[in-house]
Amino acid sequence: MGIAISWRNRQRSSSLISLAFRSTSYNLLLSSGARIVHRPADEAFYHPIRDLIQLPTKAQFHDEGRYYATALHELTHWTGHHARLQREGVMSACPFGSPGYAFEELIAEMGAAFLCAYAGIQGELRHEGYIDSWLSLLKADKRAIFRSSGHARSASEYVLNLKQQLKQAVLDDSLCMNDGA
Template sequence: MKKTSRQFTQSRGDRPDLYQQVTDKIIVAIENGTLPWRKPWRTNKPRISPNAAMPCNGMTGYLYSGVNVLLLWIAAAEKGYEANRWLTYKQAQAVGGHMRAGETATLAVVFKPWDKQVEDTDGKPQLDDDGNPLKMRIPMLKPLYLFNVAQCDDLPDSVVGEPPADAPEQDVTRVDEKIQEQVNTMVEACSVQFDRIYQDKAFYSPGRDQIVLPQVRQFRTEADYWSTLLHELVHSTGHAKRLNREGIALTSRRFGDPLYAFEELVAELGSAFLCAQLGIFGHVQHDSYLESWLKVLHEDKRAIFRASKQAREASEFLLTPLAEAEMGTTESAVAA
């Protein structure tokens, strides 16, 4: 029997609310005690545990960002995937891969442009000077379904990205000197005052534009120290002279209010993104904010999207000096 277009369409009211679907996934993960941005700090694998690394597309190498990082981290943790590479069904097919029977896709999202008809206050279409319908381009949230390479057979090694068999095991409590230098470069590029004092608090003071941390030896591991520094660095990007983020720039914010909790969520996500990209496996103790975060997410289904976006902006801001330095080194080598 021929299927009509009616069978393939949904009314606007029947369409799934992607904002709510994504938010619900994050809420469930938090309530289950498995924060999607908290990474496993130890691994018996000779490589970094993949759900602790930034998820990427196995074909293009594109690093997923924003809320998609959280969704893919959740899936990796829940299903035990040991690869951080993902593909669409068509991509897997294109390189000769075959999806195993019974495997299901992981929901991710993508914003796609949509031309909306502009209407006046009476609901009538507005026209431009030539009499053509006036349209406004707006981003529309669409689902993107991805499969982990662990769900596929017959994929080329270049897509799976298996590490060398002789790759050394990593001590995840330590931080390589090169990575330490990279974080120090971020601090210097921000021109934020940074002090280490023998005391028991780590914080960023917007008024003084100052980061204060305990001494390195006071932390449980070396990695904990560097991940905490990144957390406070993300806070510092909110200063009015940097990204001018409401949760930092507004002097009216107070501990315990929604704005304060939201800013802590941004810093938590931003530092997780940075740790994953740099290869730092530390832990920042901010469990006291869990209830506040849940309250924010329950009350606003778009909050996690805004927090992820601001966290991405902060991490990109901090990583820019590293990219510029690497580009300068490459250009110097070419010139030589």
């Protein structure tokens, strides 16, 4: 004996799930305090000197999940800035394809995967161009996967802690306003 679910309820459930991941993802970006600009362009990147994330417009993405997965990838790079977690791959200019560049991209991809999982975004690998450099890195350094996952965990925890701090600040402000009433 199963549970009958009407199509209307399924649509509403799907919409609620979509709203929940959108809200969670948006709040992660908002609470980070990262400077994010949107431009009609074909690439997303983090600029460490300007401490800025540049993303294509939301309309340029196939769906919101890909937009947020890309934004969280760049936000993971953002955590490596010298004012935050001070990761070597962000602070030094590593050329594309170099081991340092591959290592930072692996951190960003894993960090984004952790944050996407937290937000309920089911993603797919969208950075096929990095796979060869990751494989070279992992063949040359057997501990790279452990080191990069540790950095990715630190980055995702950093972002989640910022979200929690903002939530607590809003709660504290709310309590202060209620006490003064």
